[in-house]
Amino acid sequence: MDQSPAHPHRKIIHIDMDAFYASVEQRDNPEYRGKPLVVGGLPEGRGGVVATASYEARKFGIRSAMPSKKALQLCPHALFVRPRFAAYKDVSQKIREIFSRYTDLVEPLSLDEAYLDVTTDKLNIGSAIDIAKQIKQAIKDELQLTASAGVSINKFVAKTASDINKPDGLTFIGPSAIEAFMEKLPVEKFFGVGKVTAQKMKNMGLHTGEDLKKLTEDELTKNFGKAGRFYYQIVRGIDNREVQPHRETKSLAAEDTFPYDLTTTEEMEAELDKIAQTVCNRLQTYQLKGRTLTLKIKYSDFKQITRNQSFPAGFNDLETVCATAKRLLAATEPDDKKVRLLGISLSNFNEPTPKQKDEKRTDQLMLPF
Ligand code: TTP
Numbered sequence: 001m002d003q004s005p006a007h008p009h010r011k012i013i014h015i016d017m018d019a020f021y022a023s024v025e026q027r028d029n030p031e032y033r034g035k036p037l038v039v040g041g042l043p044e045g046r047g048g049v050v051a052t053a054s055y056e057a058r059k060f061g062i063r064s065a066m067p068s069k070k071a072l073q074l075c076p077h078a079l080f081v082r083p084r085f086a087a088y089k090d091v092s093q094k095i096r097e098i099f100s101r102y103t104d105l106v107e108p109l110s111l112d113e114a115y116l117d118v119t120t121d122k123l124n125i126g127s128a129i130d131i132a133k134q135i136k137q138a139i140k141d142e143l144q145l146t147a148s149a150g151v152s153i154n155k156f157v158a159k160t161a162s163d164i165n166k167p168d169g170l171t172f173i174g175p176s177a178i179e180a181f182m183e184k185l186p187v188e189k190f191f192g193v194g195k196v197t198a199q200k201m202k203n204m205g206l207h208t209g210e211d212l213k214k215l216t217e218d219e220l221t222k223n224f225g226k227a228g229r230f231y232y233q234i235v236r237g238i239d240n241r242e243v244q245p246h247r248e249t250k251s252l253a254a255e256d257t258f259p260y261d262l263t264t265t266e267e268m269e270a271e272l273d274k275i276a277q278t279v280c281n282r283l284q285t286y287q288l289k290g291r292t293l294t295l296k297i298k299y300s301d302f303k304q305i306t307r308n309q310s311f312p313a314g315f316n317d318l319e320t321v322c323a324t325a326k327r328l329l330a331a332t333e334p335d336d337k338k339v340r341l342l343g344i345s346l347s348n349f350n351e352p353t354p355k356q357k358d359e360k361r362t363d364q365l366m367l368p369f
């Protein structure tokens with residue numbers, strides 16, 4: 001890997017909260033501590049699924065997205081509770097505030113997860129490992145929760161690393177360790193490789209990064225399309241994607257994952273009304289009007305579709321947002337489908353969006369982690 005000062009390494013941290021919803025519930029309800037706890041749909045309800053499970057419950061094989069009924073079979077004495085999204089959002093804001101003490105280059109991926117670029121940090125700490133330690137400690141001291149961190153020179157390796165020593169882990173994969181790390185990595189851990197692609201790879205005899213590395217870029221793109229090029233780079237430890245702090249300026253979205261499946265148009269429309277309200281409030285706060293509305297639907301089998309419609313002029317009023325979202329929903333023949341998540345986003349704002357920054361950085365010296 002090129003380590004010359006013209007291409008200095010970035011310092012990227014990926015932070016991910018441990019058993020997020022379940023840990024918040026155990027923190028707020030001492031009677032749940034040390035016990036197998038499942039947050040999600042209740043097993044007696046129809047079609048409920050597990051949002052997450054405490055580490056005590058995971059020992060019984062309980063996992064996210066599993067039907068709650070199955071979770072109960074695996075662990076008959078598990079406790080089941082419905083999610084309290086407001087509590088998780090509150091924690092999410094607080095961890096983001098902690099991140100912002102160290103850098104403004106924070107890219108949240110979900111409520112409990114974010115990338116931080118600490119190549120230069122606000123407190124001049126310098127060491128990304130020390131920053132990760134301090135963040136974990138602040139989360140512990142101030143929020144009574146644990147997080148796991150991955151530290152490396154790019155997003156992909158940092159994210160993969162944060163998953164290695166969960167819970168309460170801190171894993172550093174430095175520049176000289178990346179290639180060996182990537183070679184050992186099972187293909188299903190690669191960014192963007194879902195179950196289907198992983199199976200396809202295995203059928204081709206590709207099980208690890210080392211196997212993928214034997215293929216040329218052409219062979220990879222022929223078999224896996226555009227993603228093939230990304231695999232080619234990533235297996236060599238190259239991931240130039242920037243940490244993007246203001247993604248939401250390109251589109252503004254709200255979505256909700258439901259603790260149980262929605263199966264009637266009526267139920268879905270009622271949820272869309274709430275989501276539309278949230279999106280419109282945000283659009284109006286930022287004084288943004290979007291010309292394109294995108295409806296996102298995730299089904300209980302995790303299949304996801306999006307449908308969008310564009311207009312000649314921007315809008316941010318509740319009436320248009322609701323009507324457009326419902327029209328797009330109707331075109332998907334929603335009745336009797338099992339819907340897990342609904343989301344609405346507005347994009348194509350009237351104001352110009354900030355130009356993507358150049359991916360190459362030449363302004364920083366290489367500093368030790
Ligand atoms: P994750 O970070 O994937 O899981 P986690 O924080 O519960 O556990 P881990 O220690 O392995 O990181 O997801 C964060 C939260 O998102 C999780 O607490 C609940 C929610 N979630 C769902 O609602 N459904 C899902 O299928 C997944 C994966 C997560």
Ligand code: MG
Nearest residue numbers: 016017018112
């Ligand atoms: Mg997590």
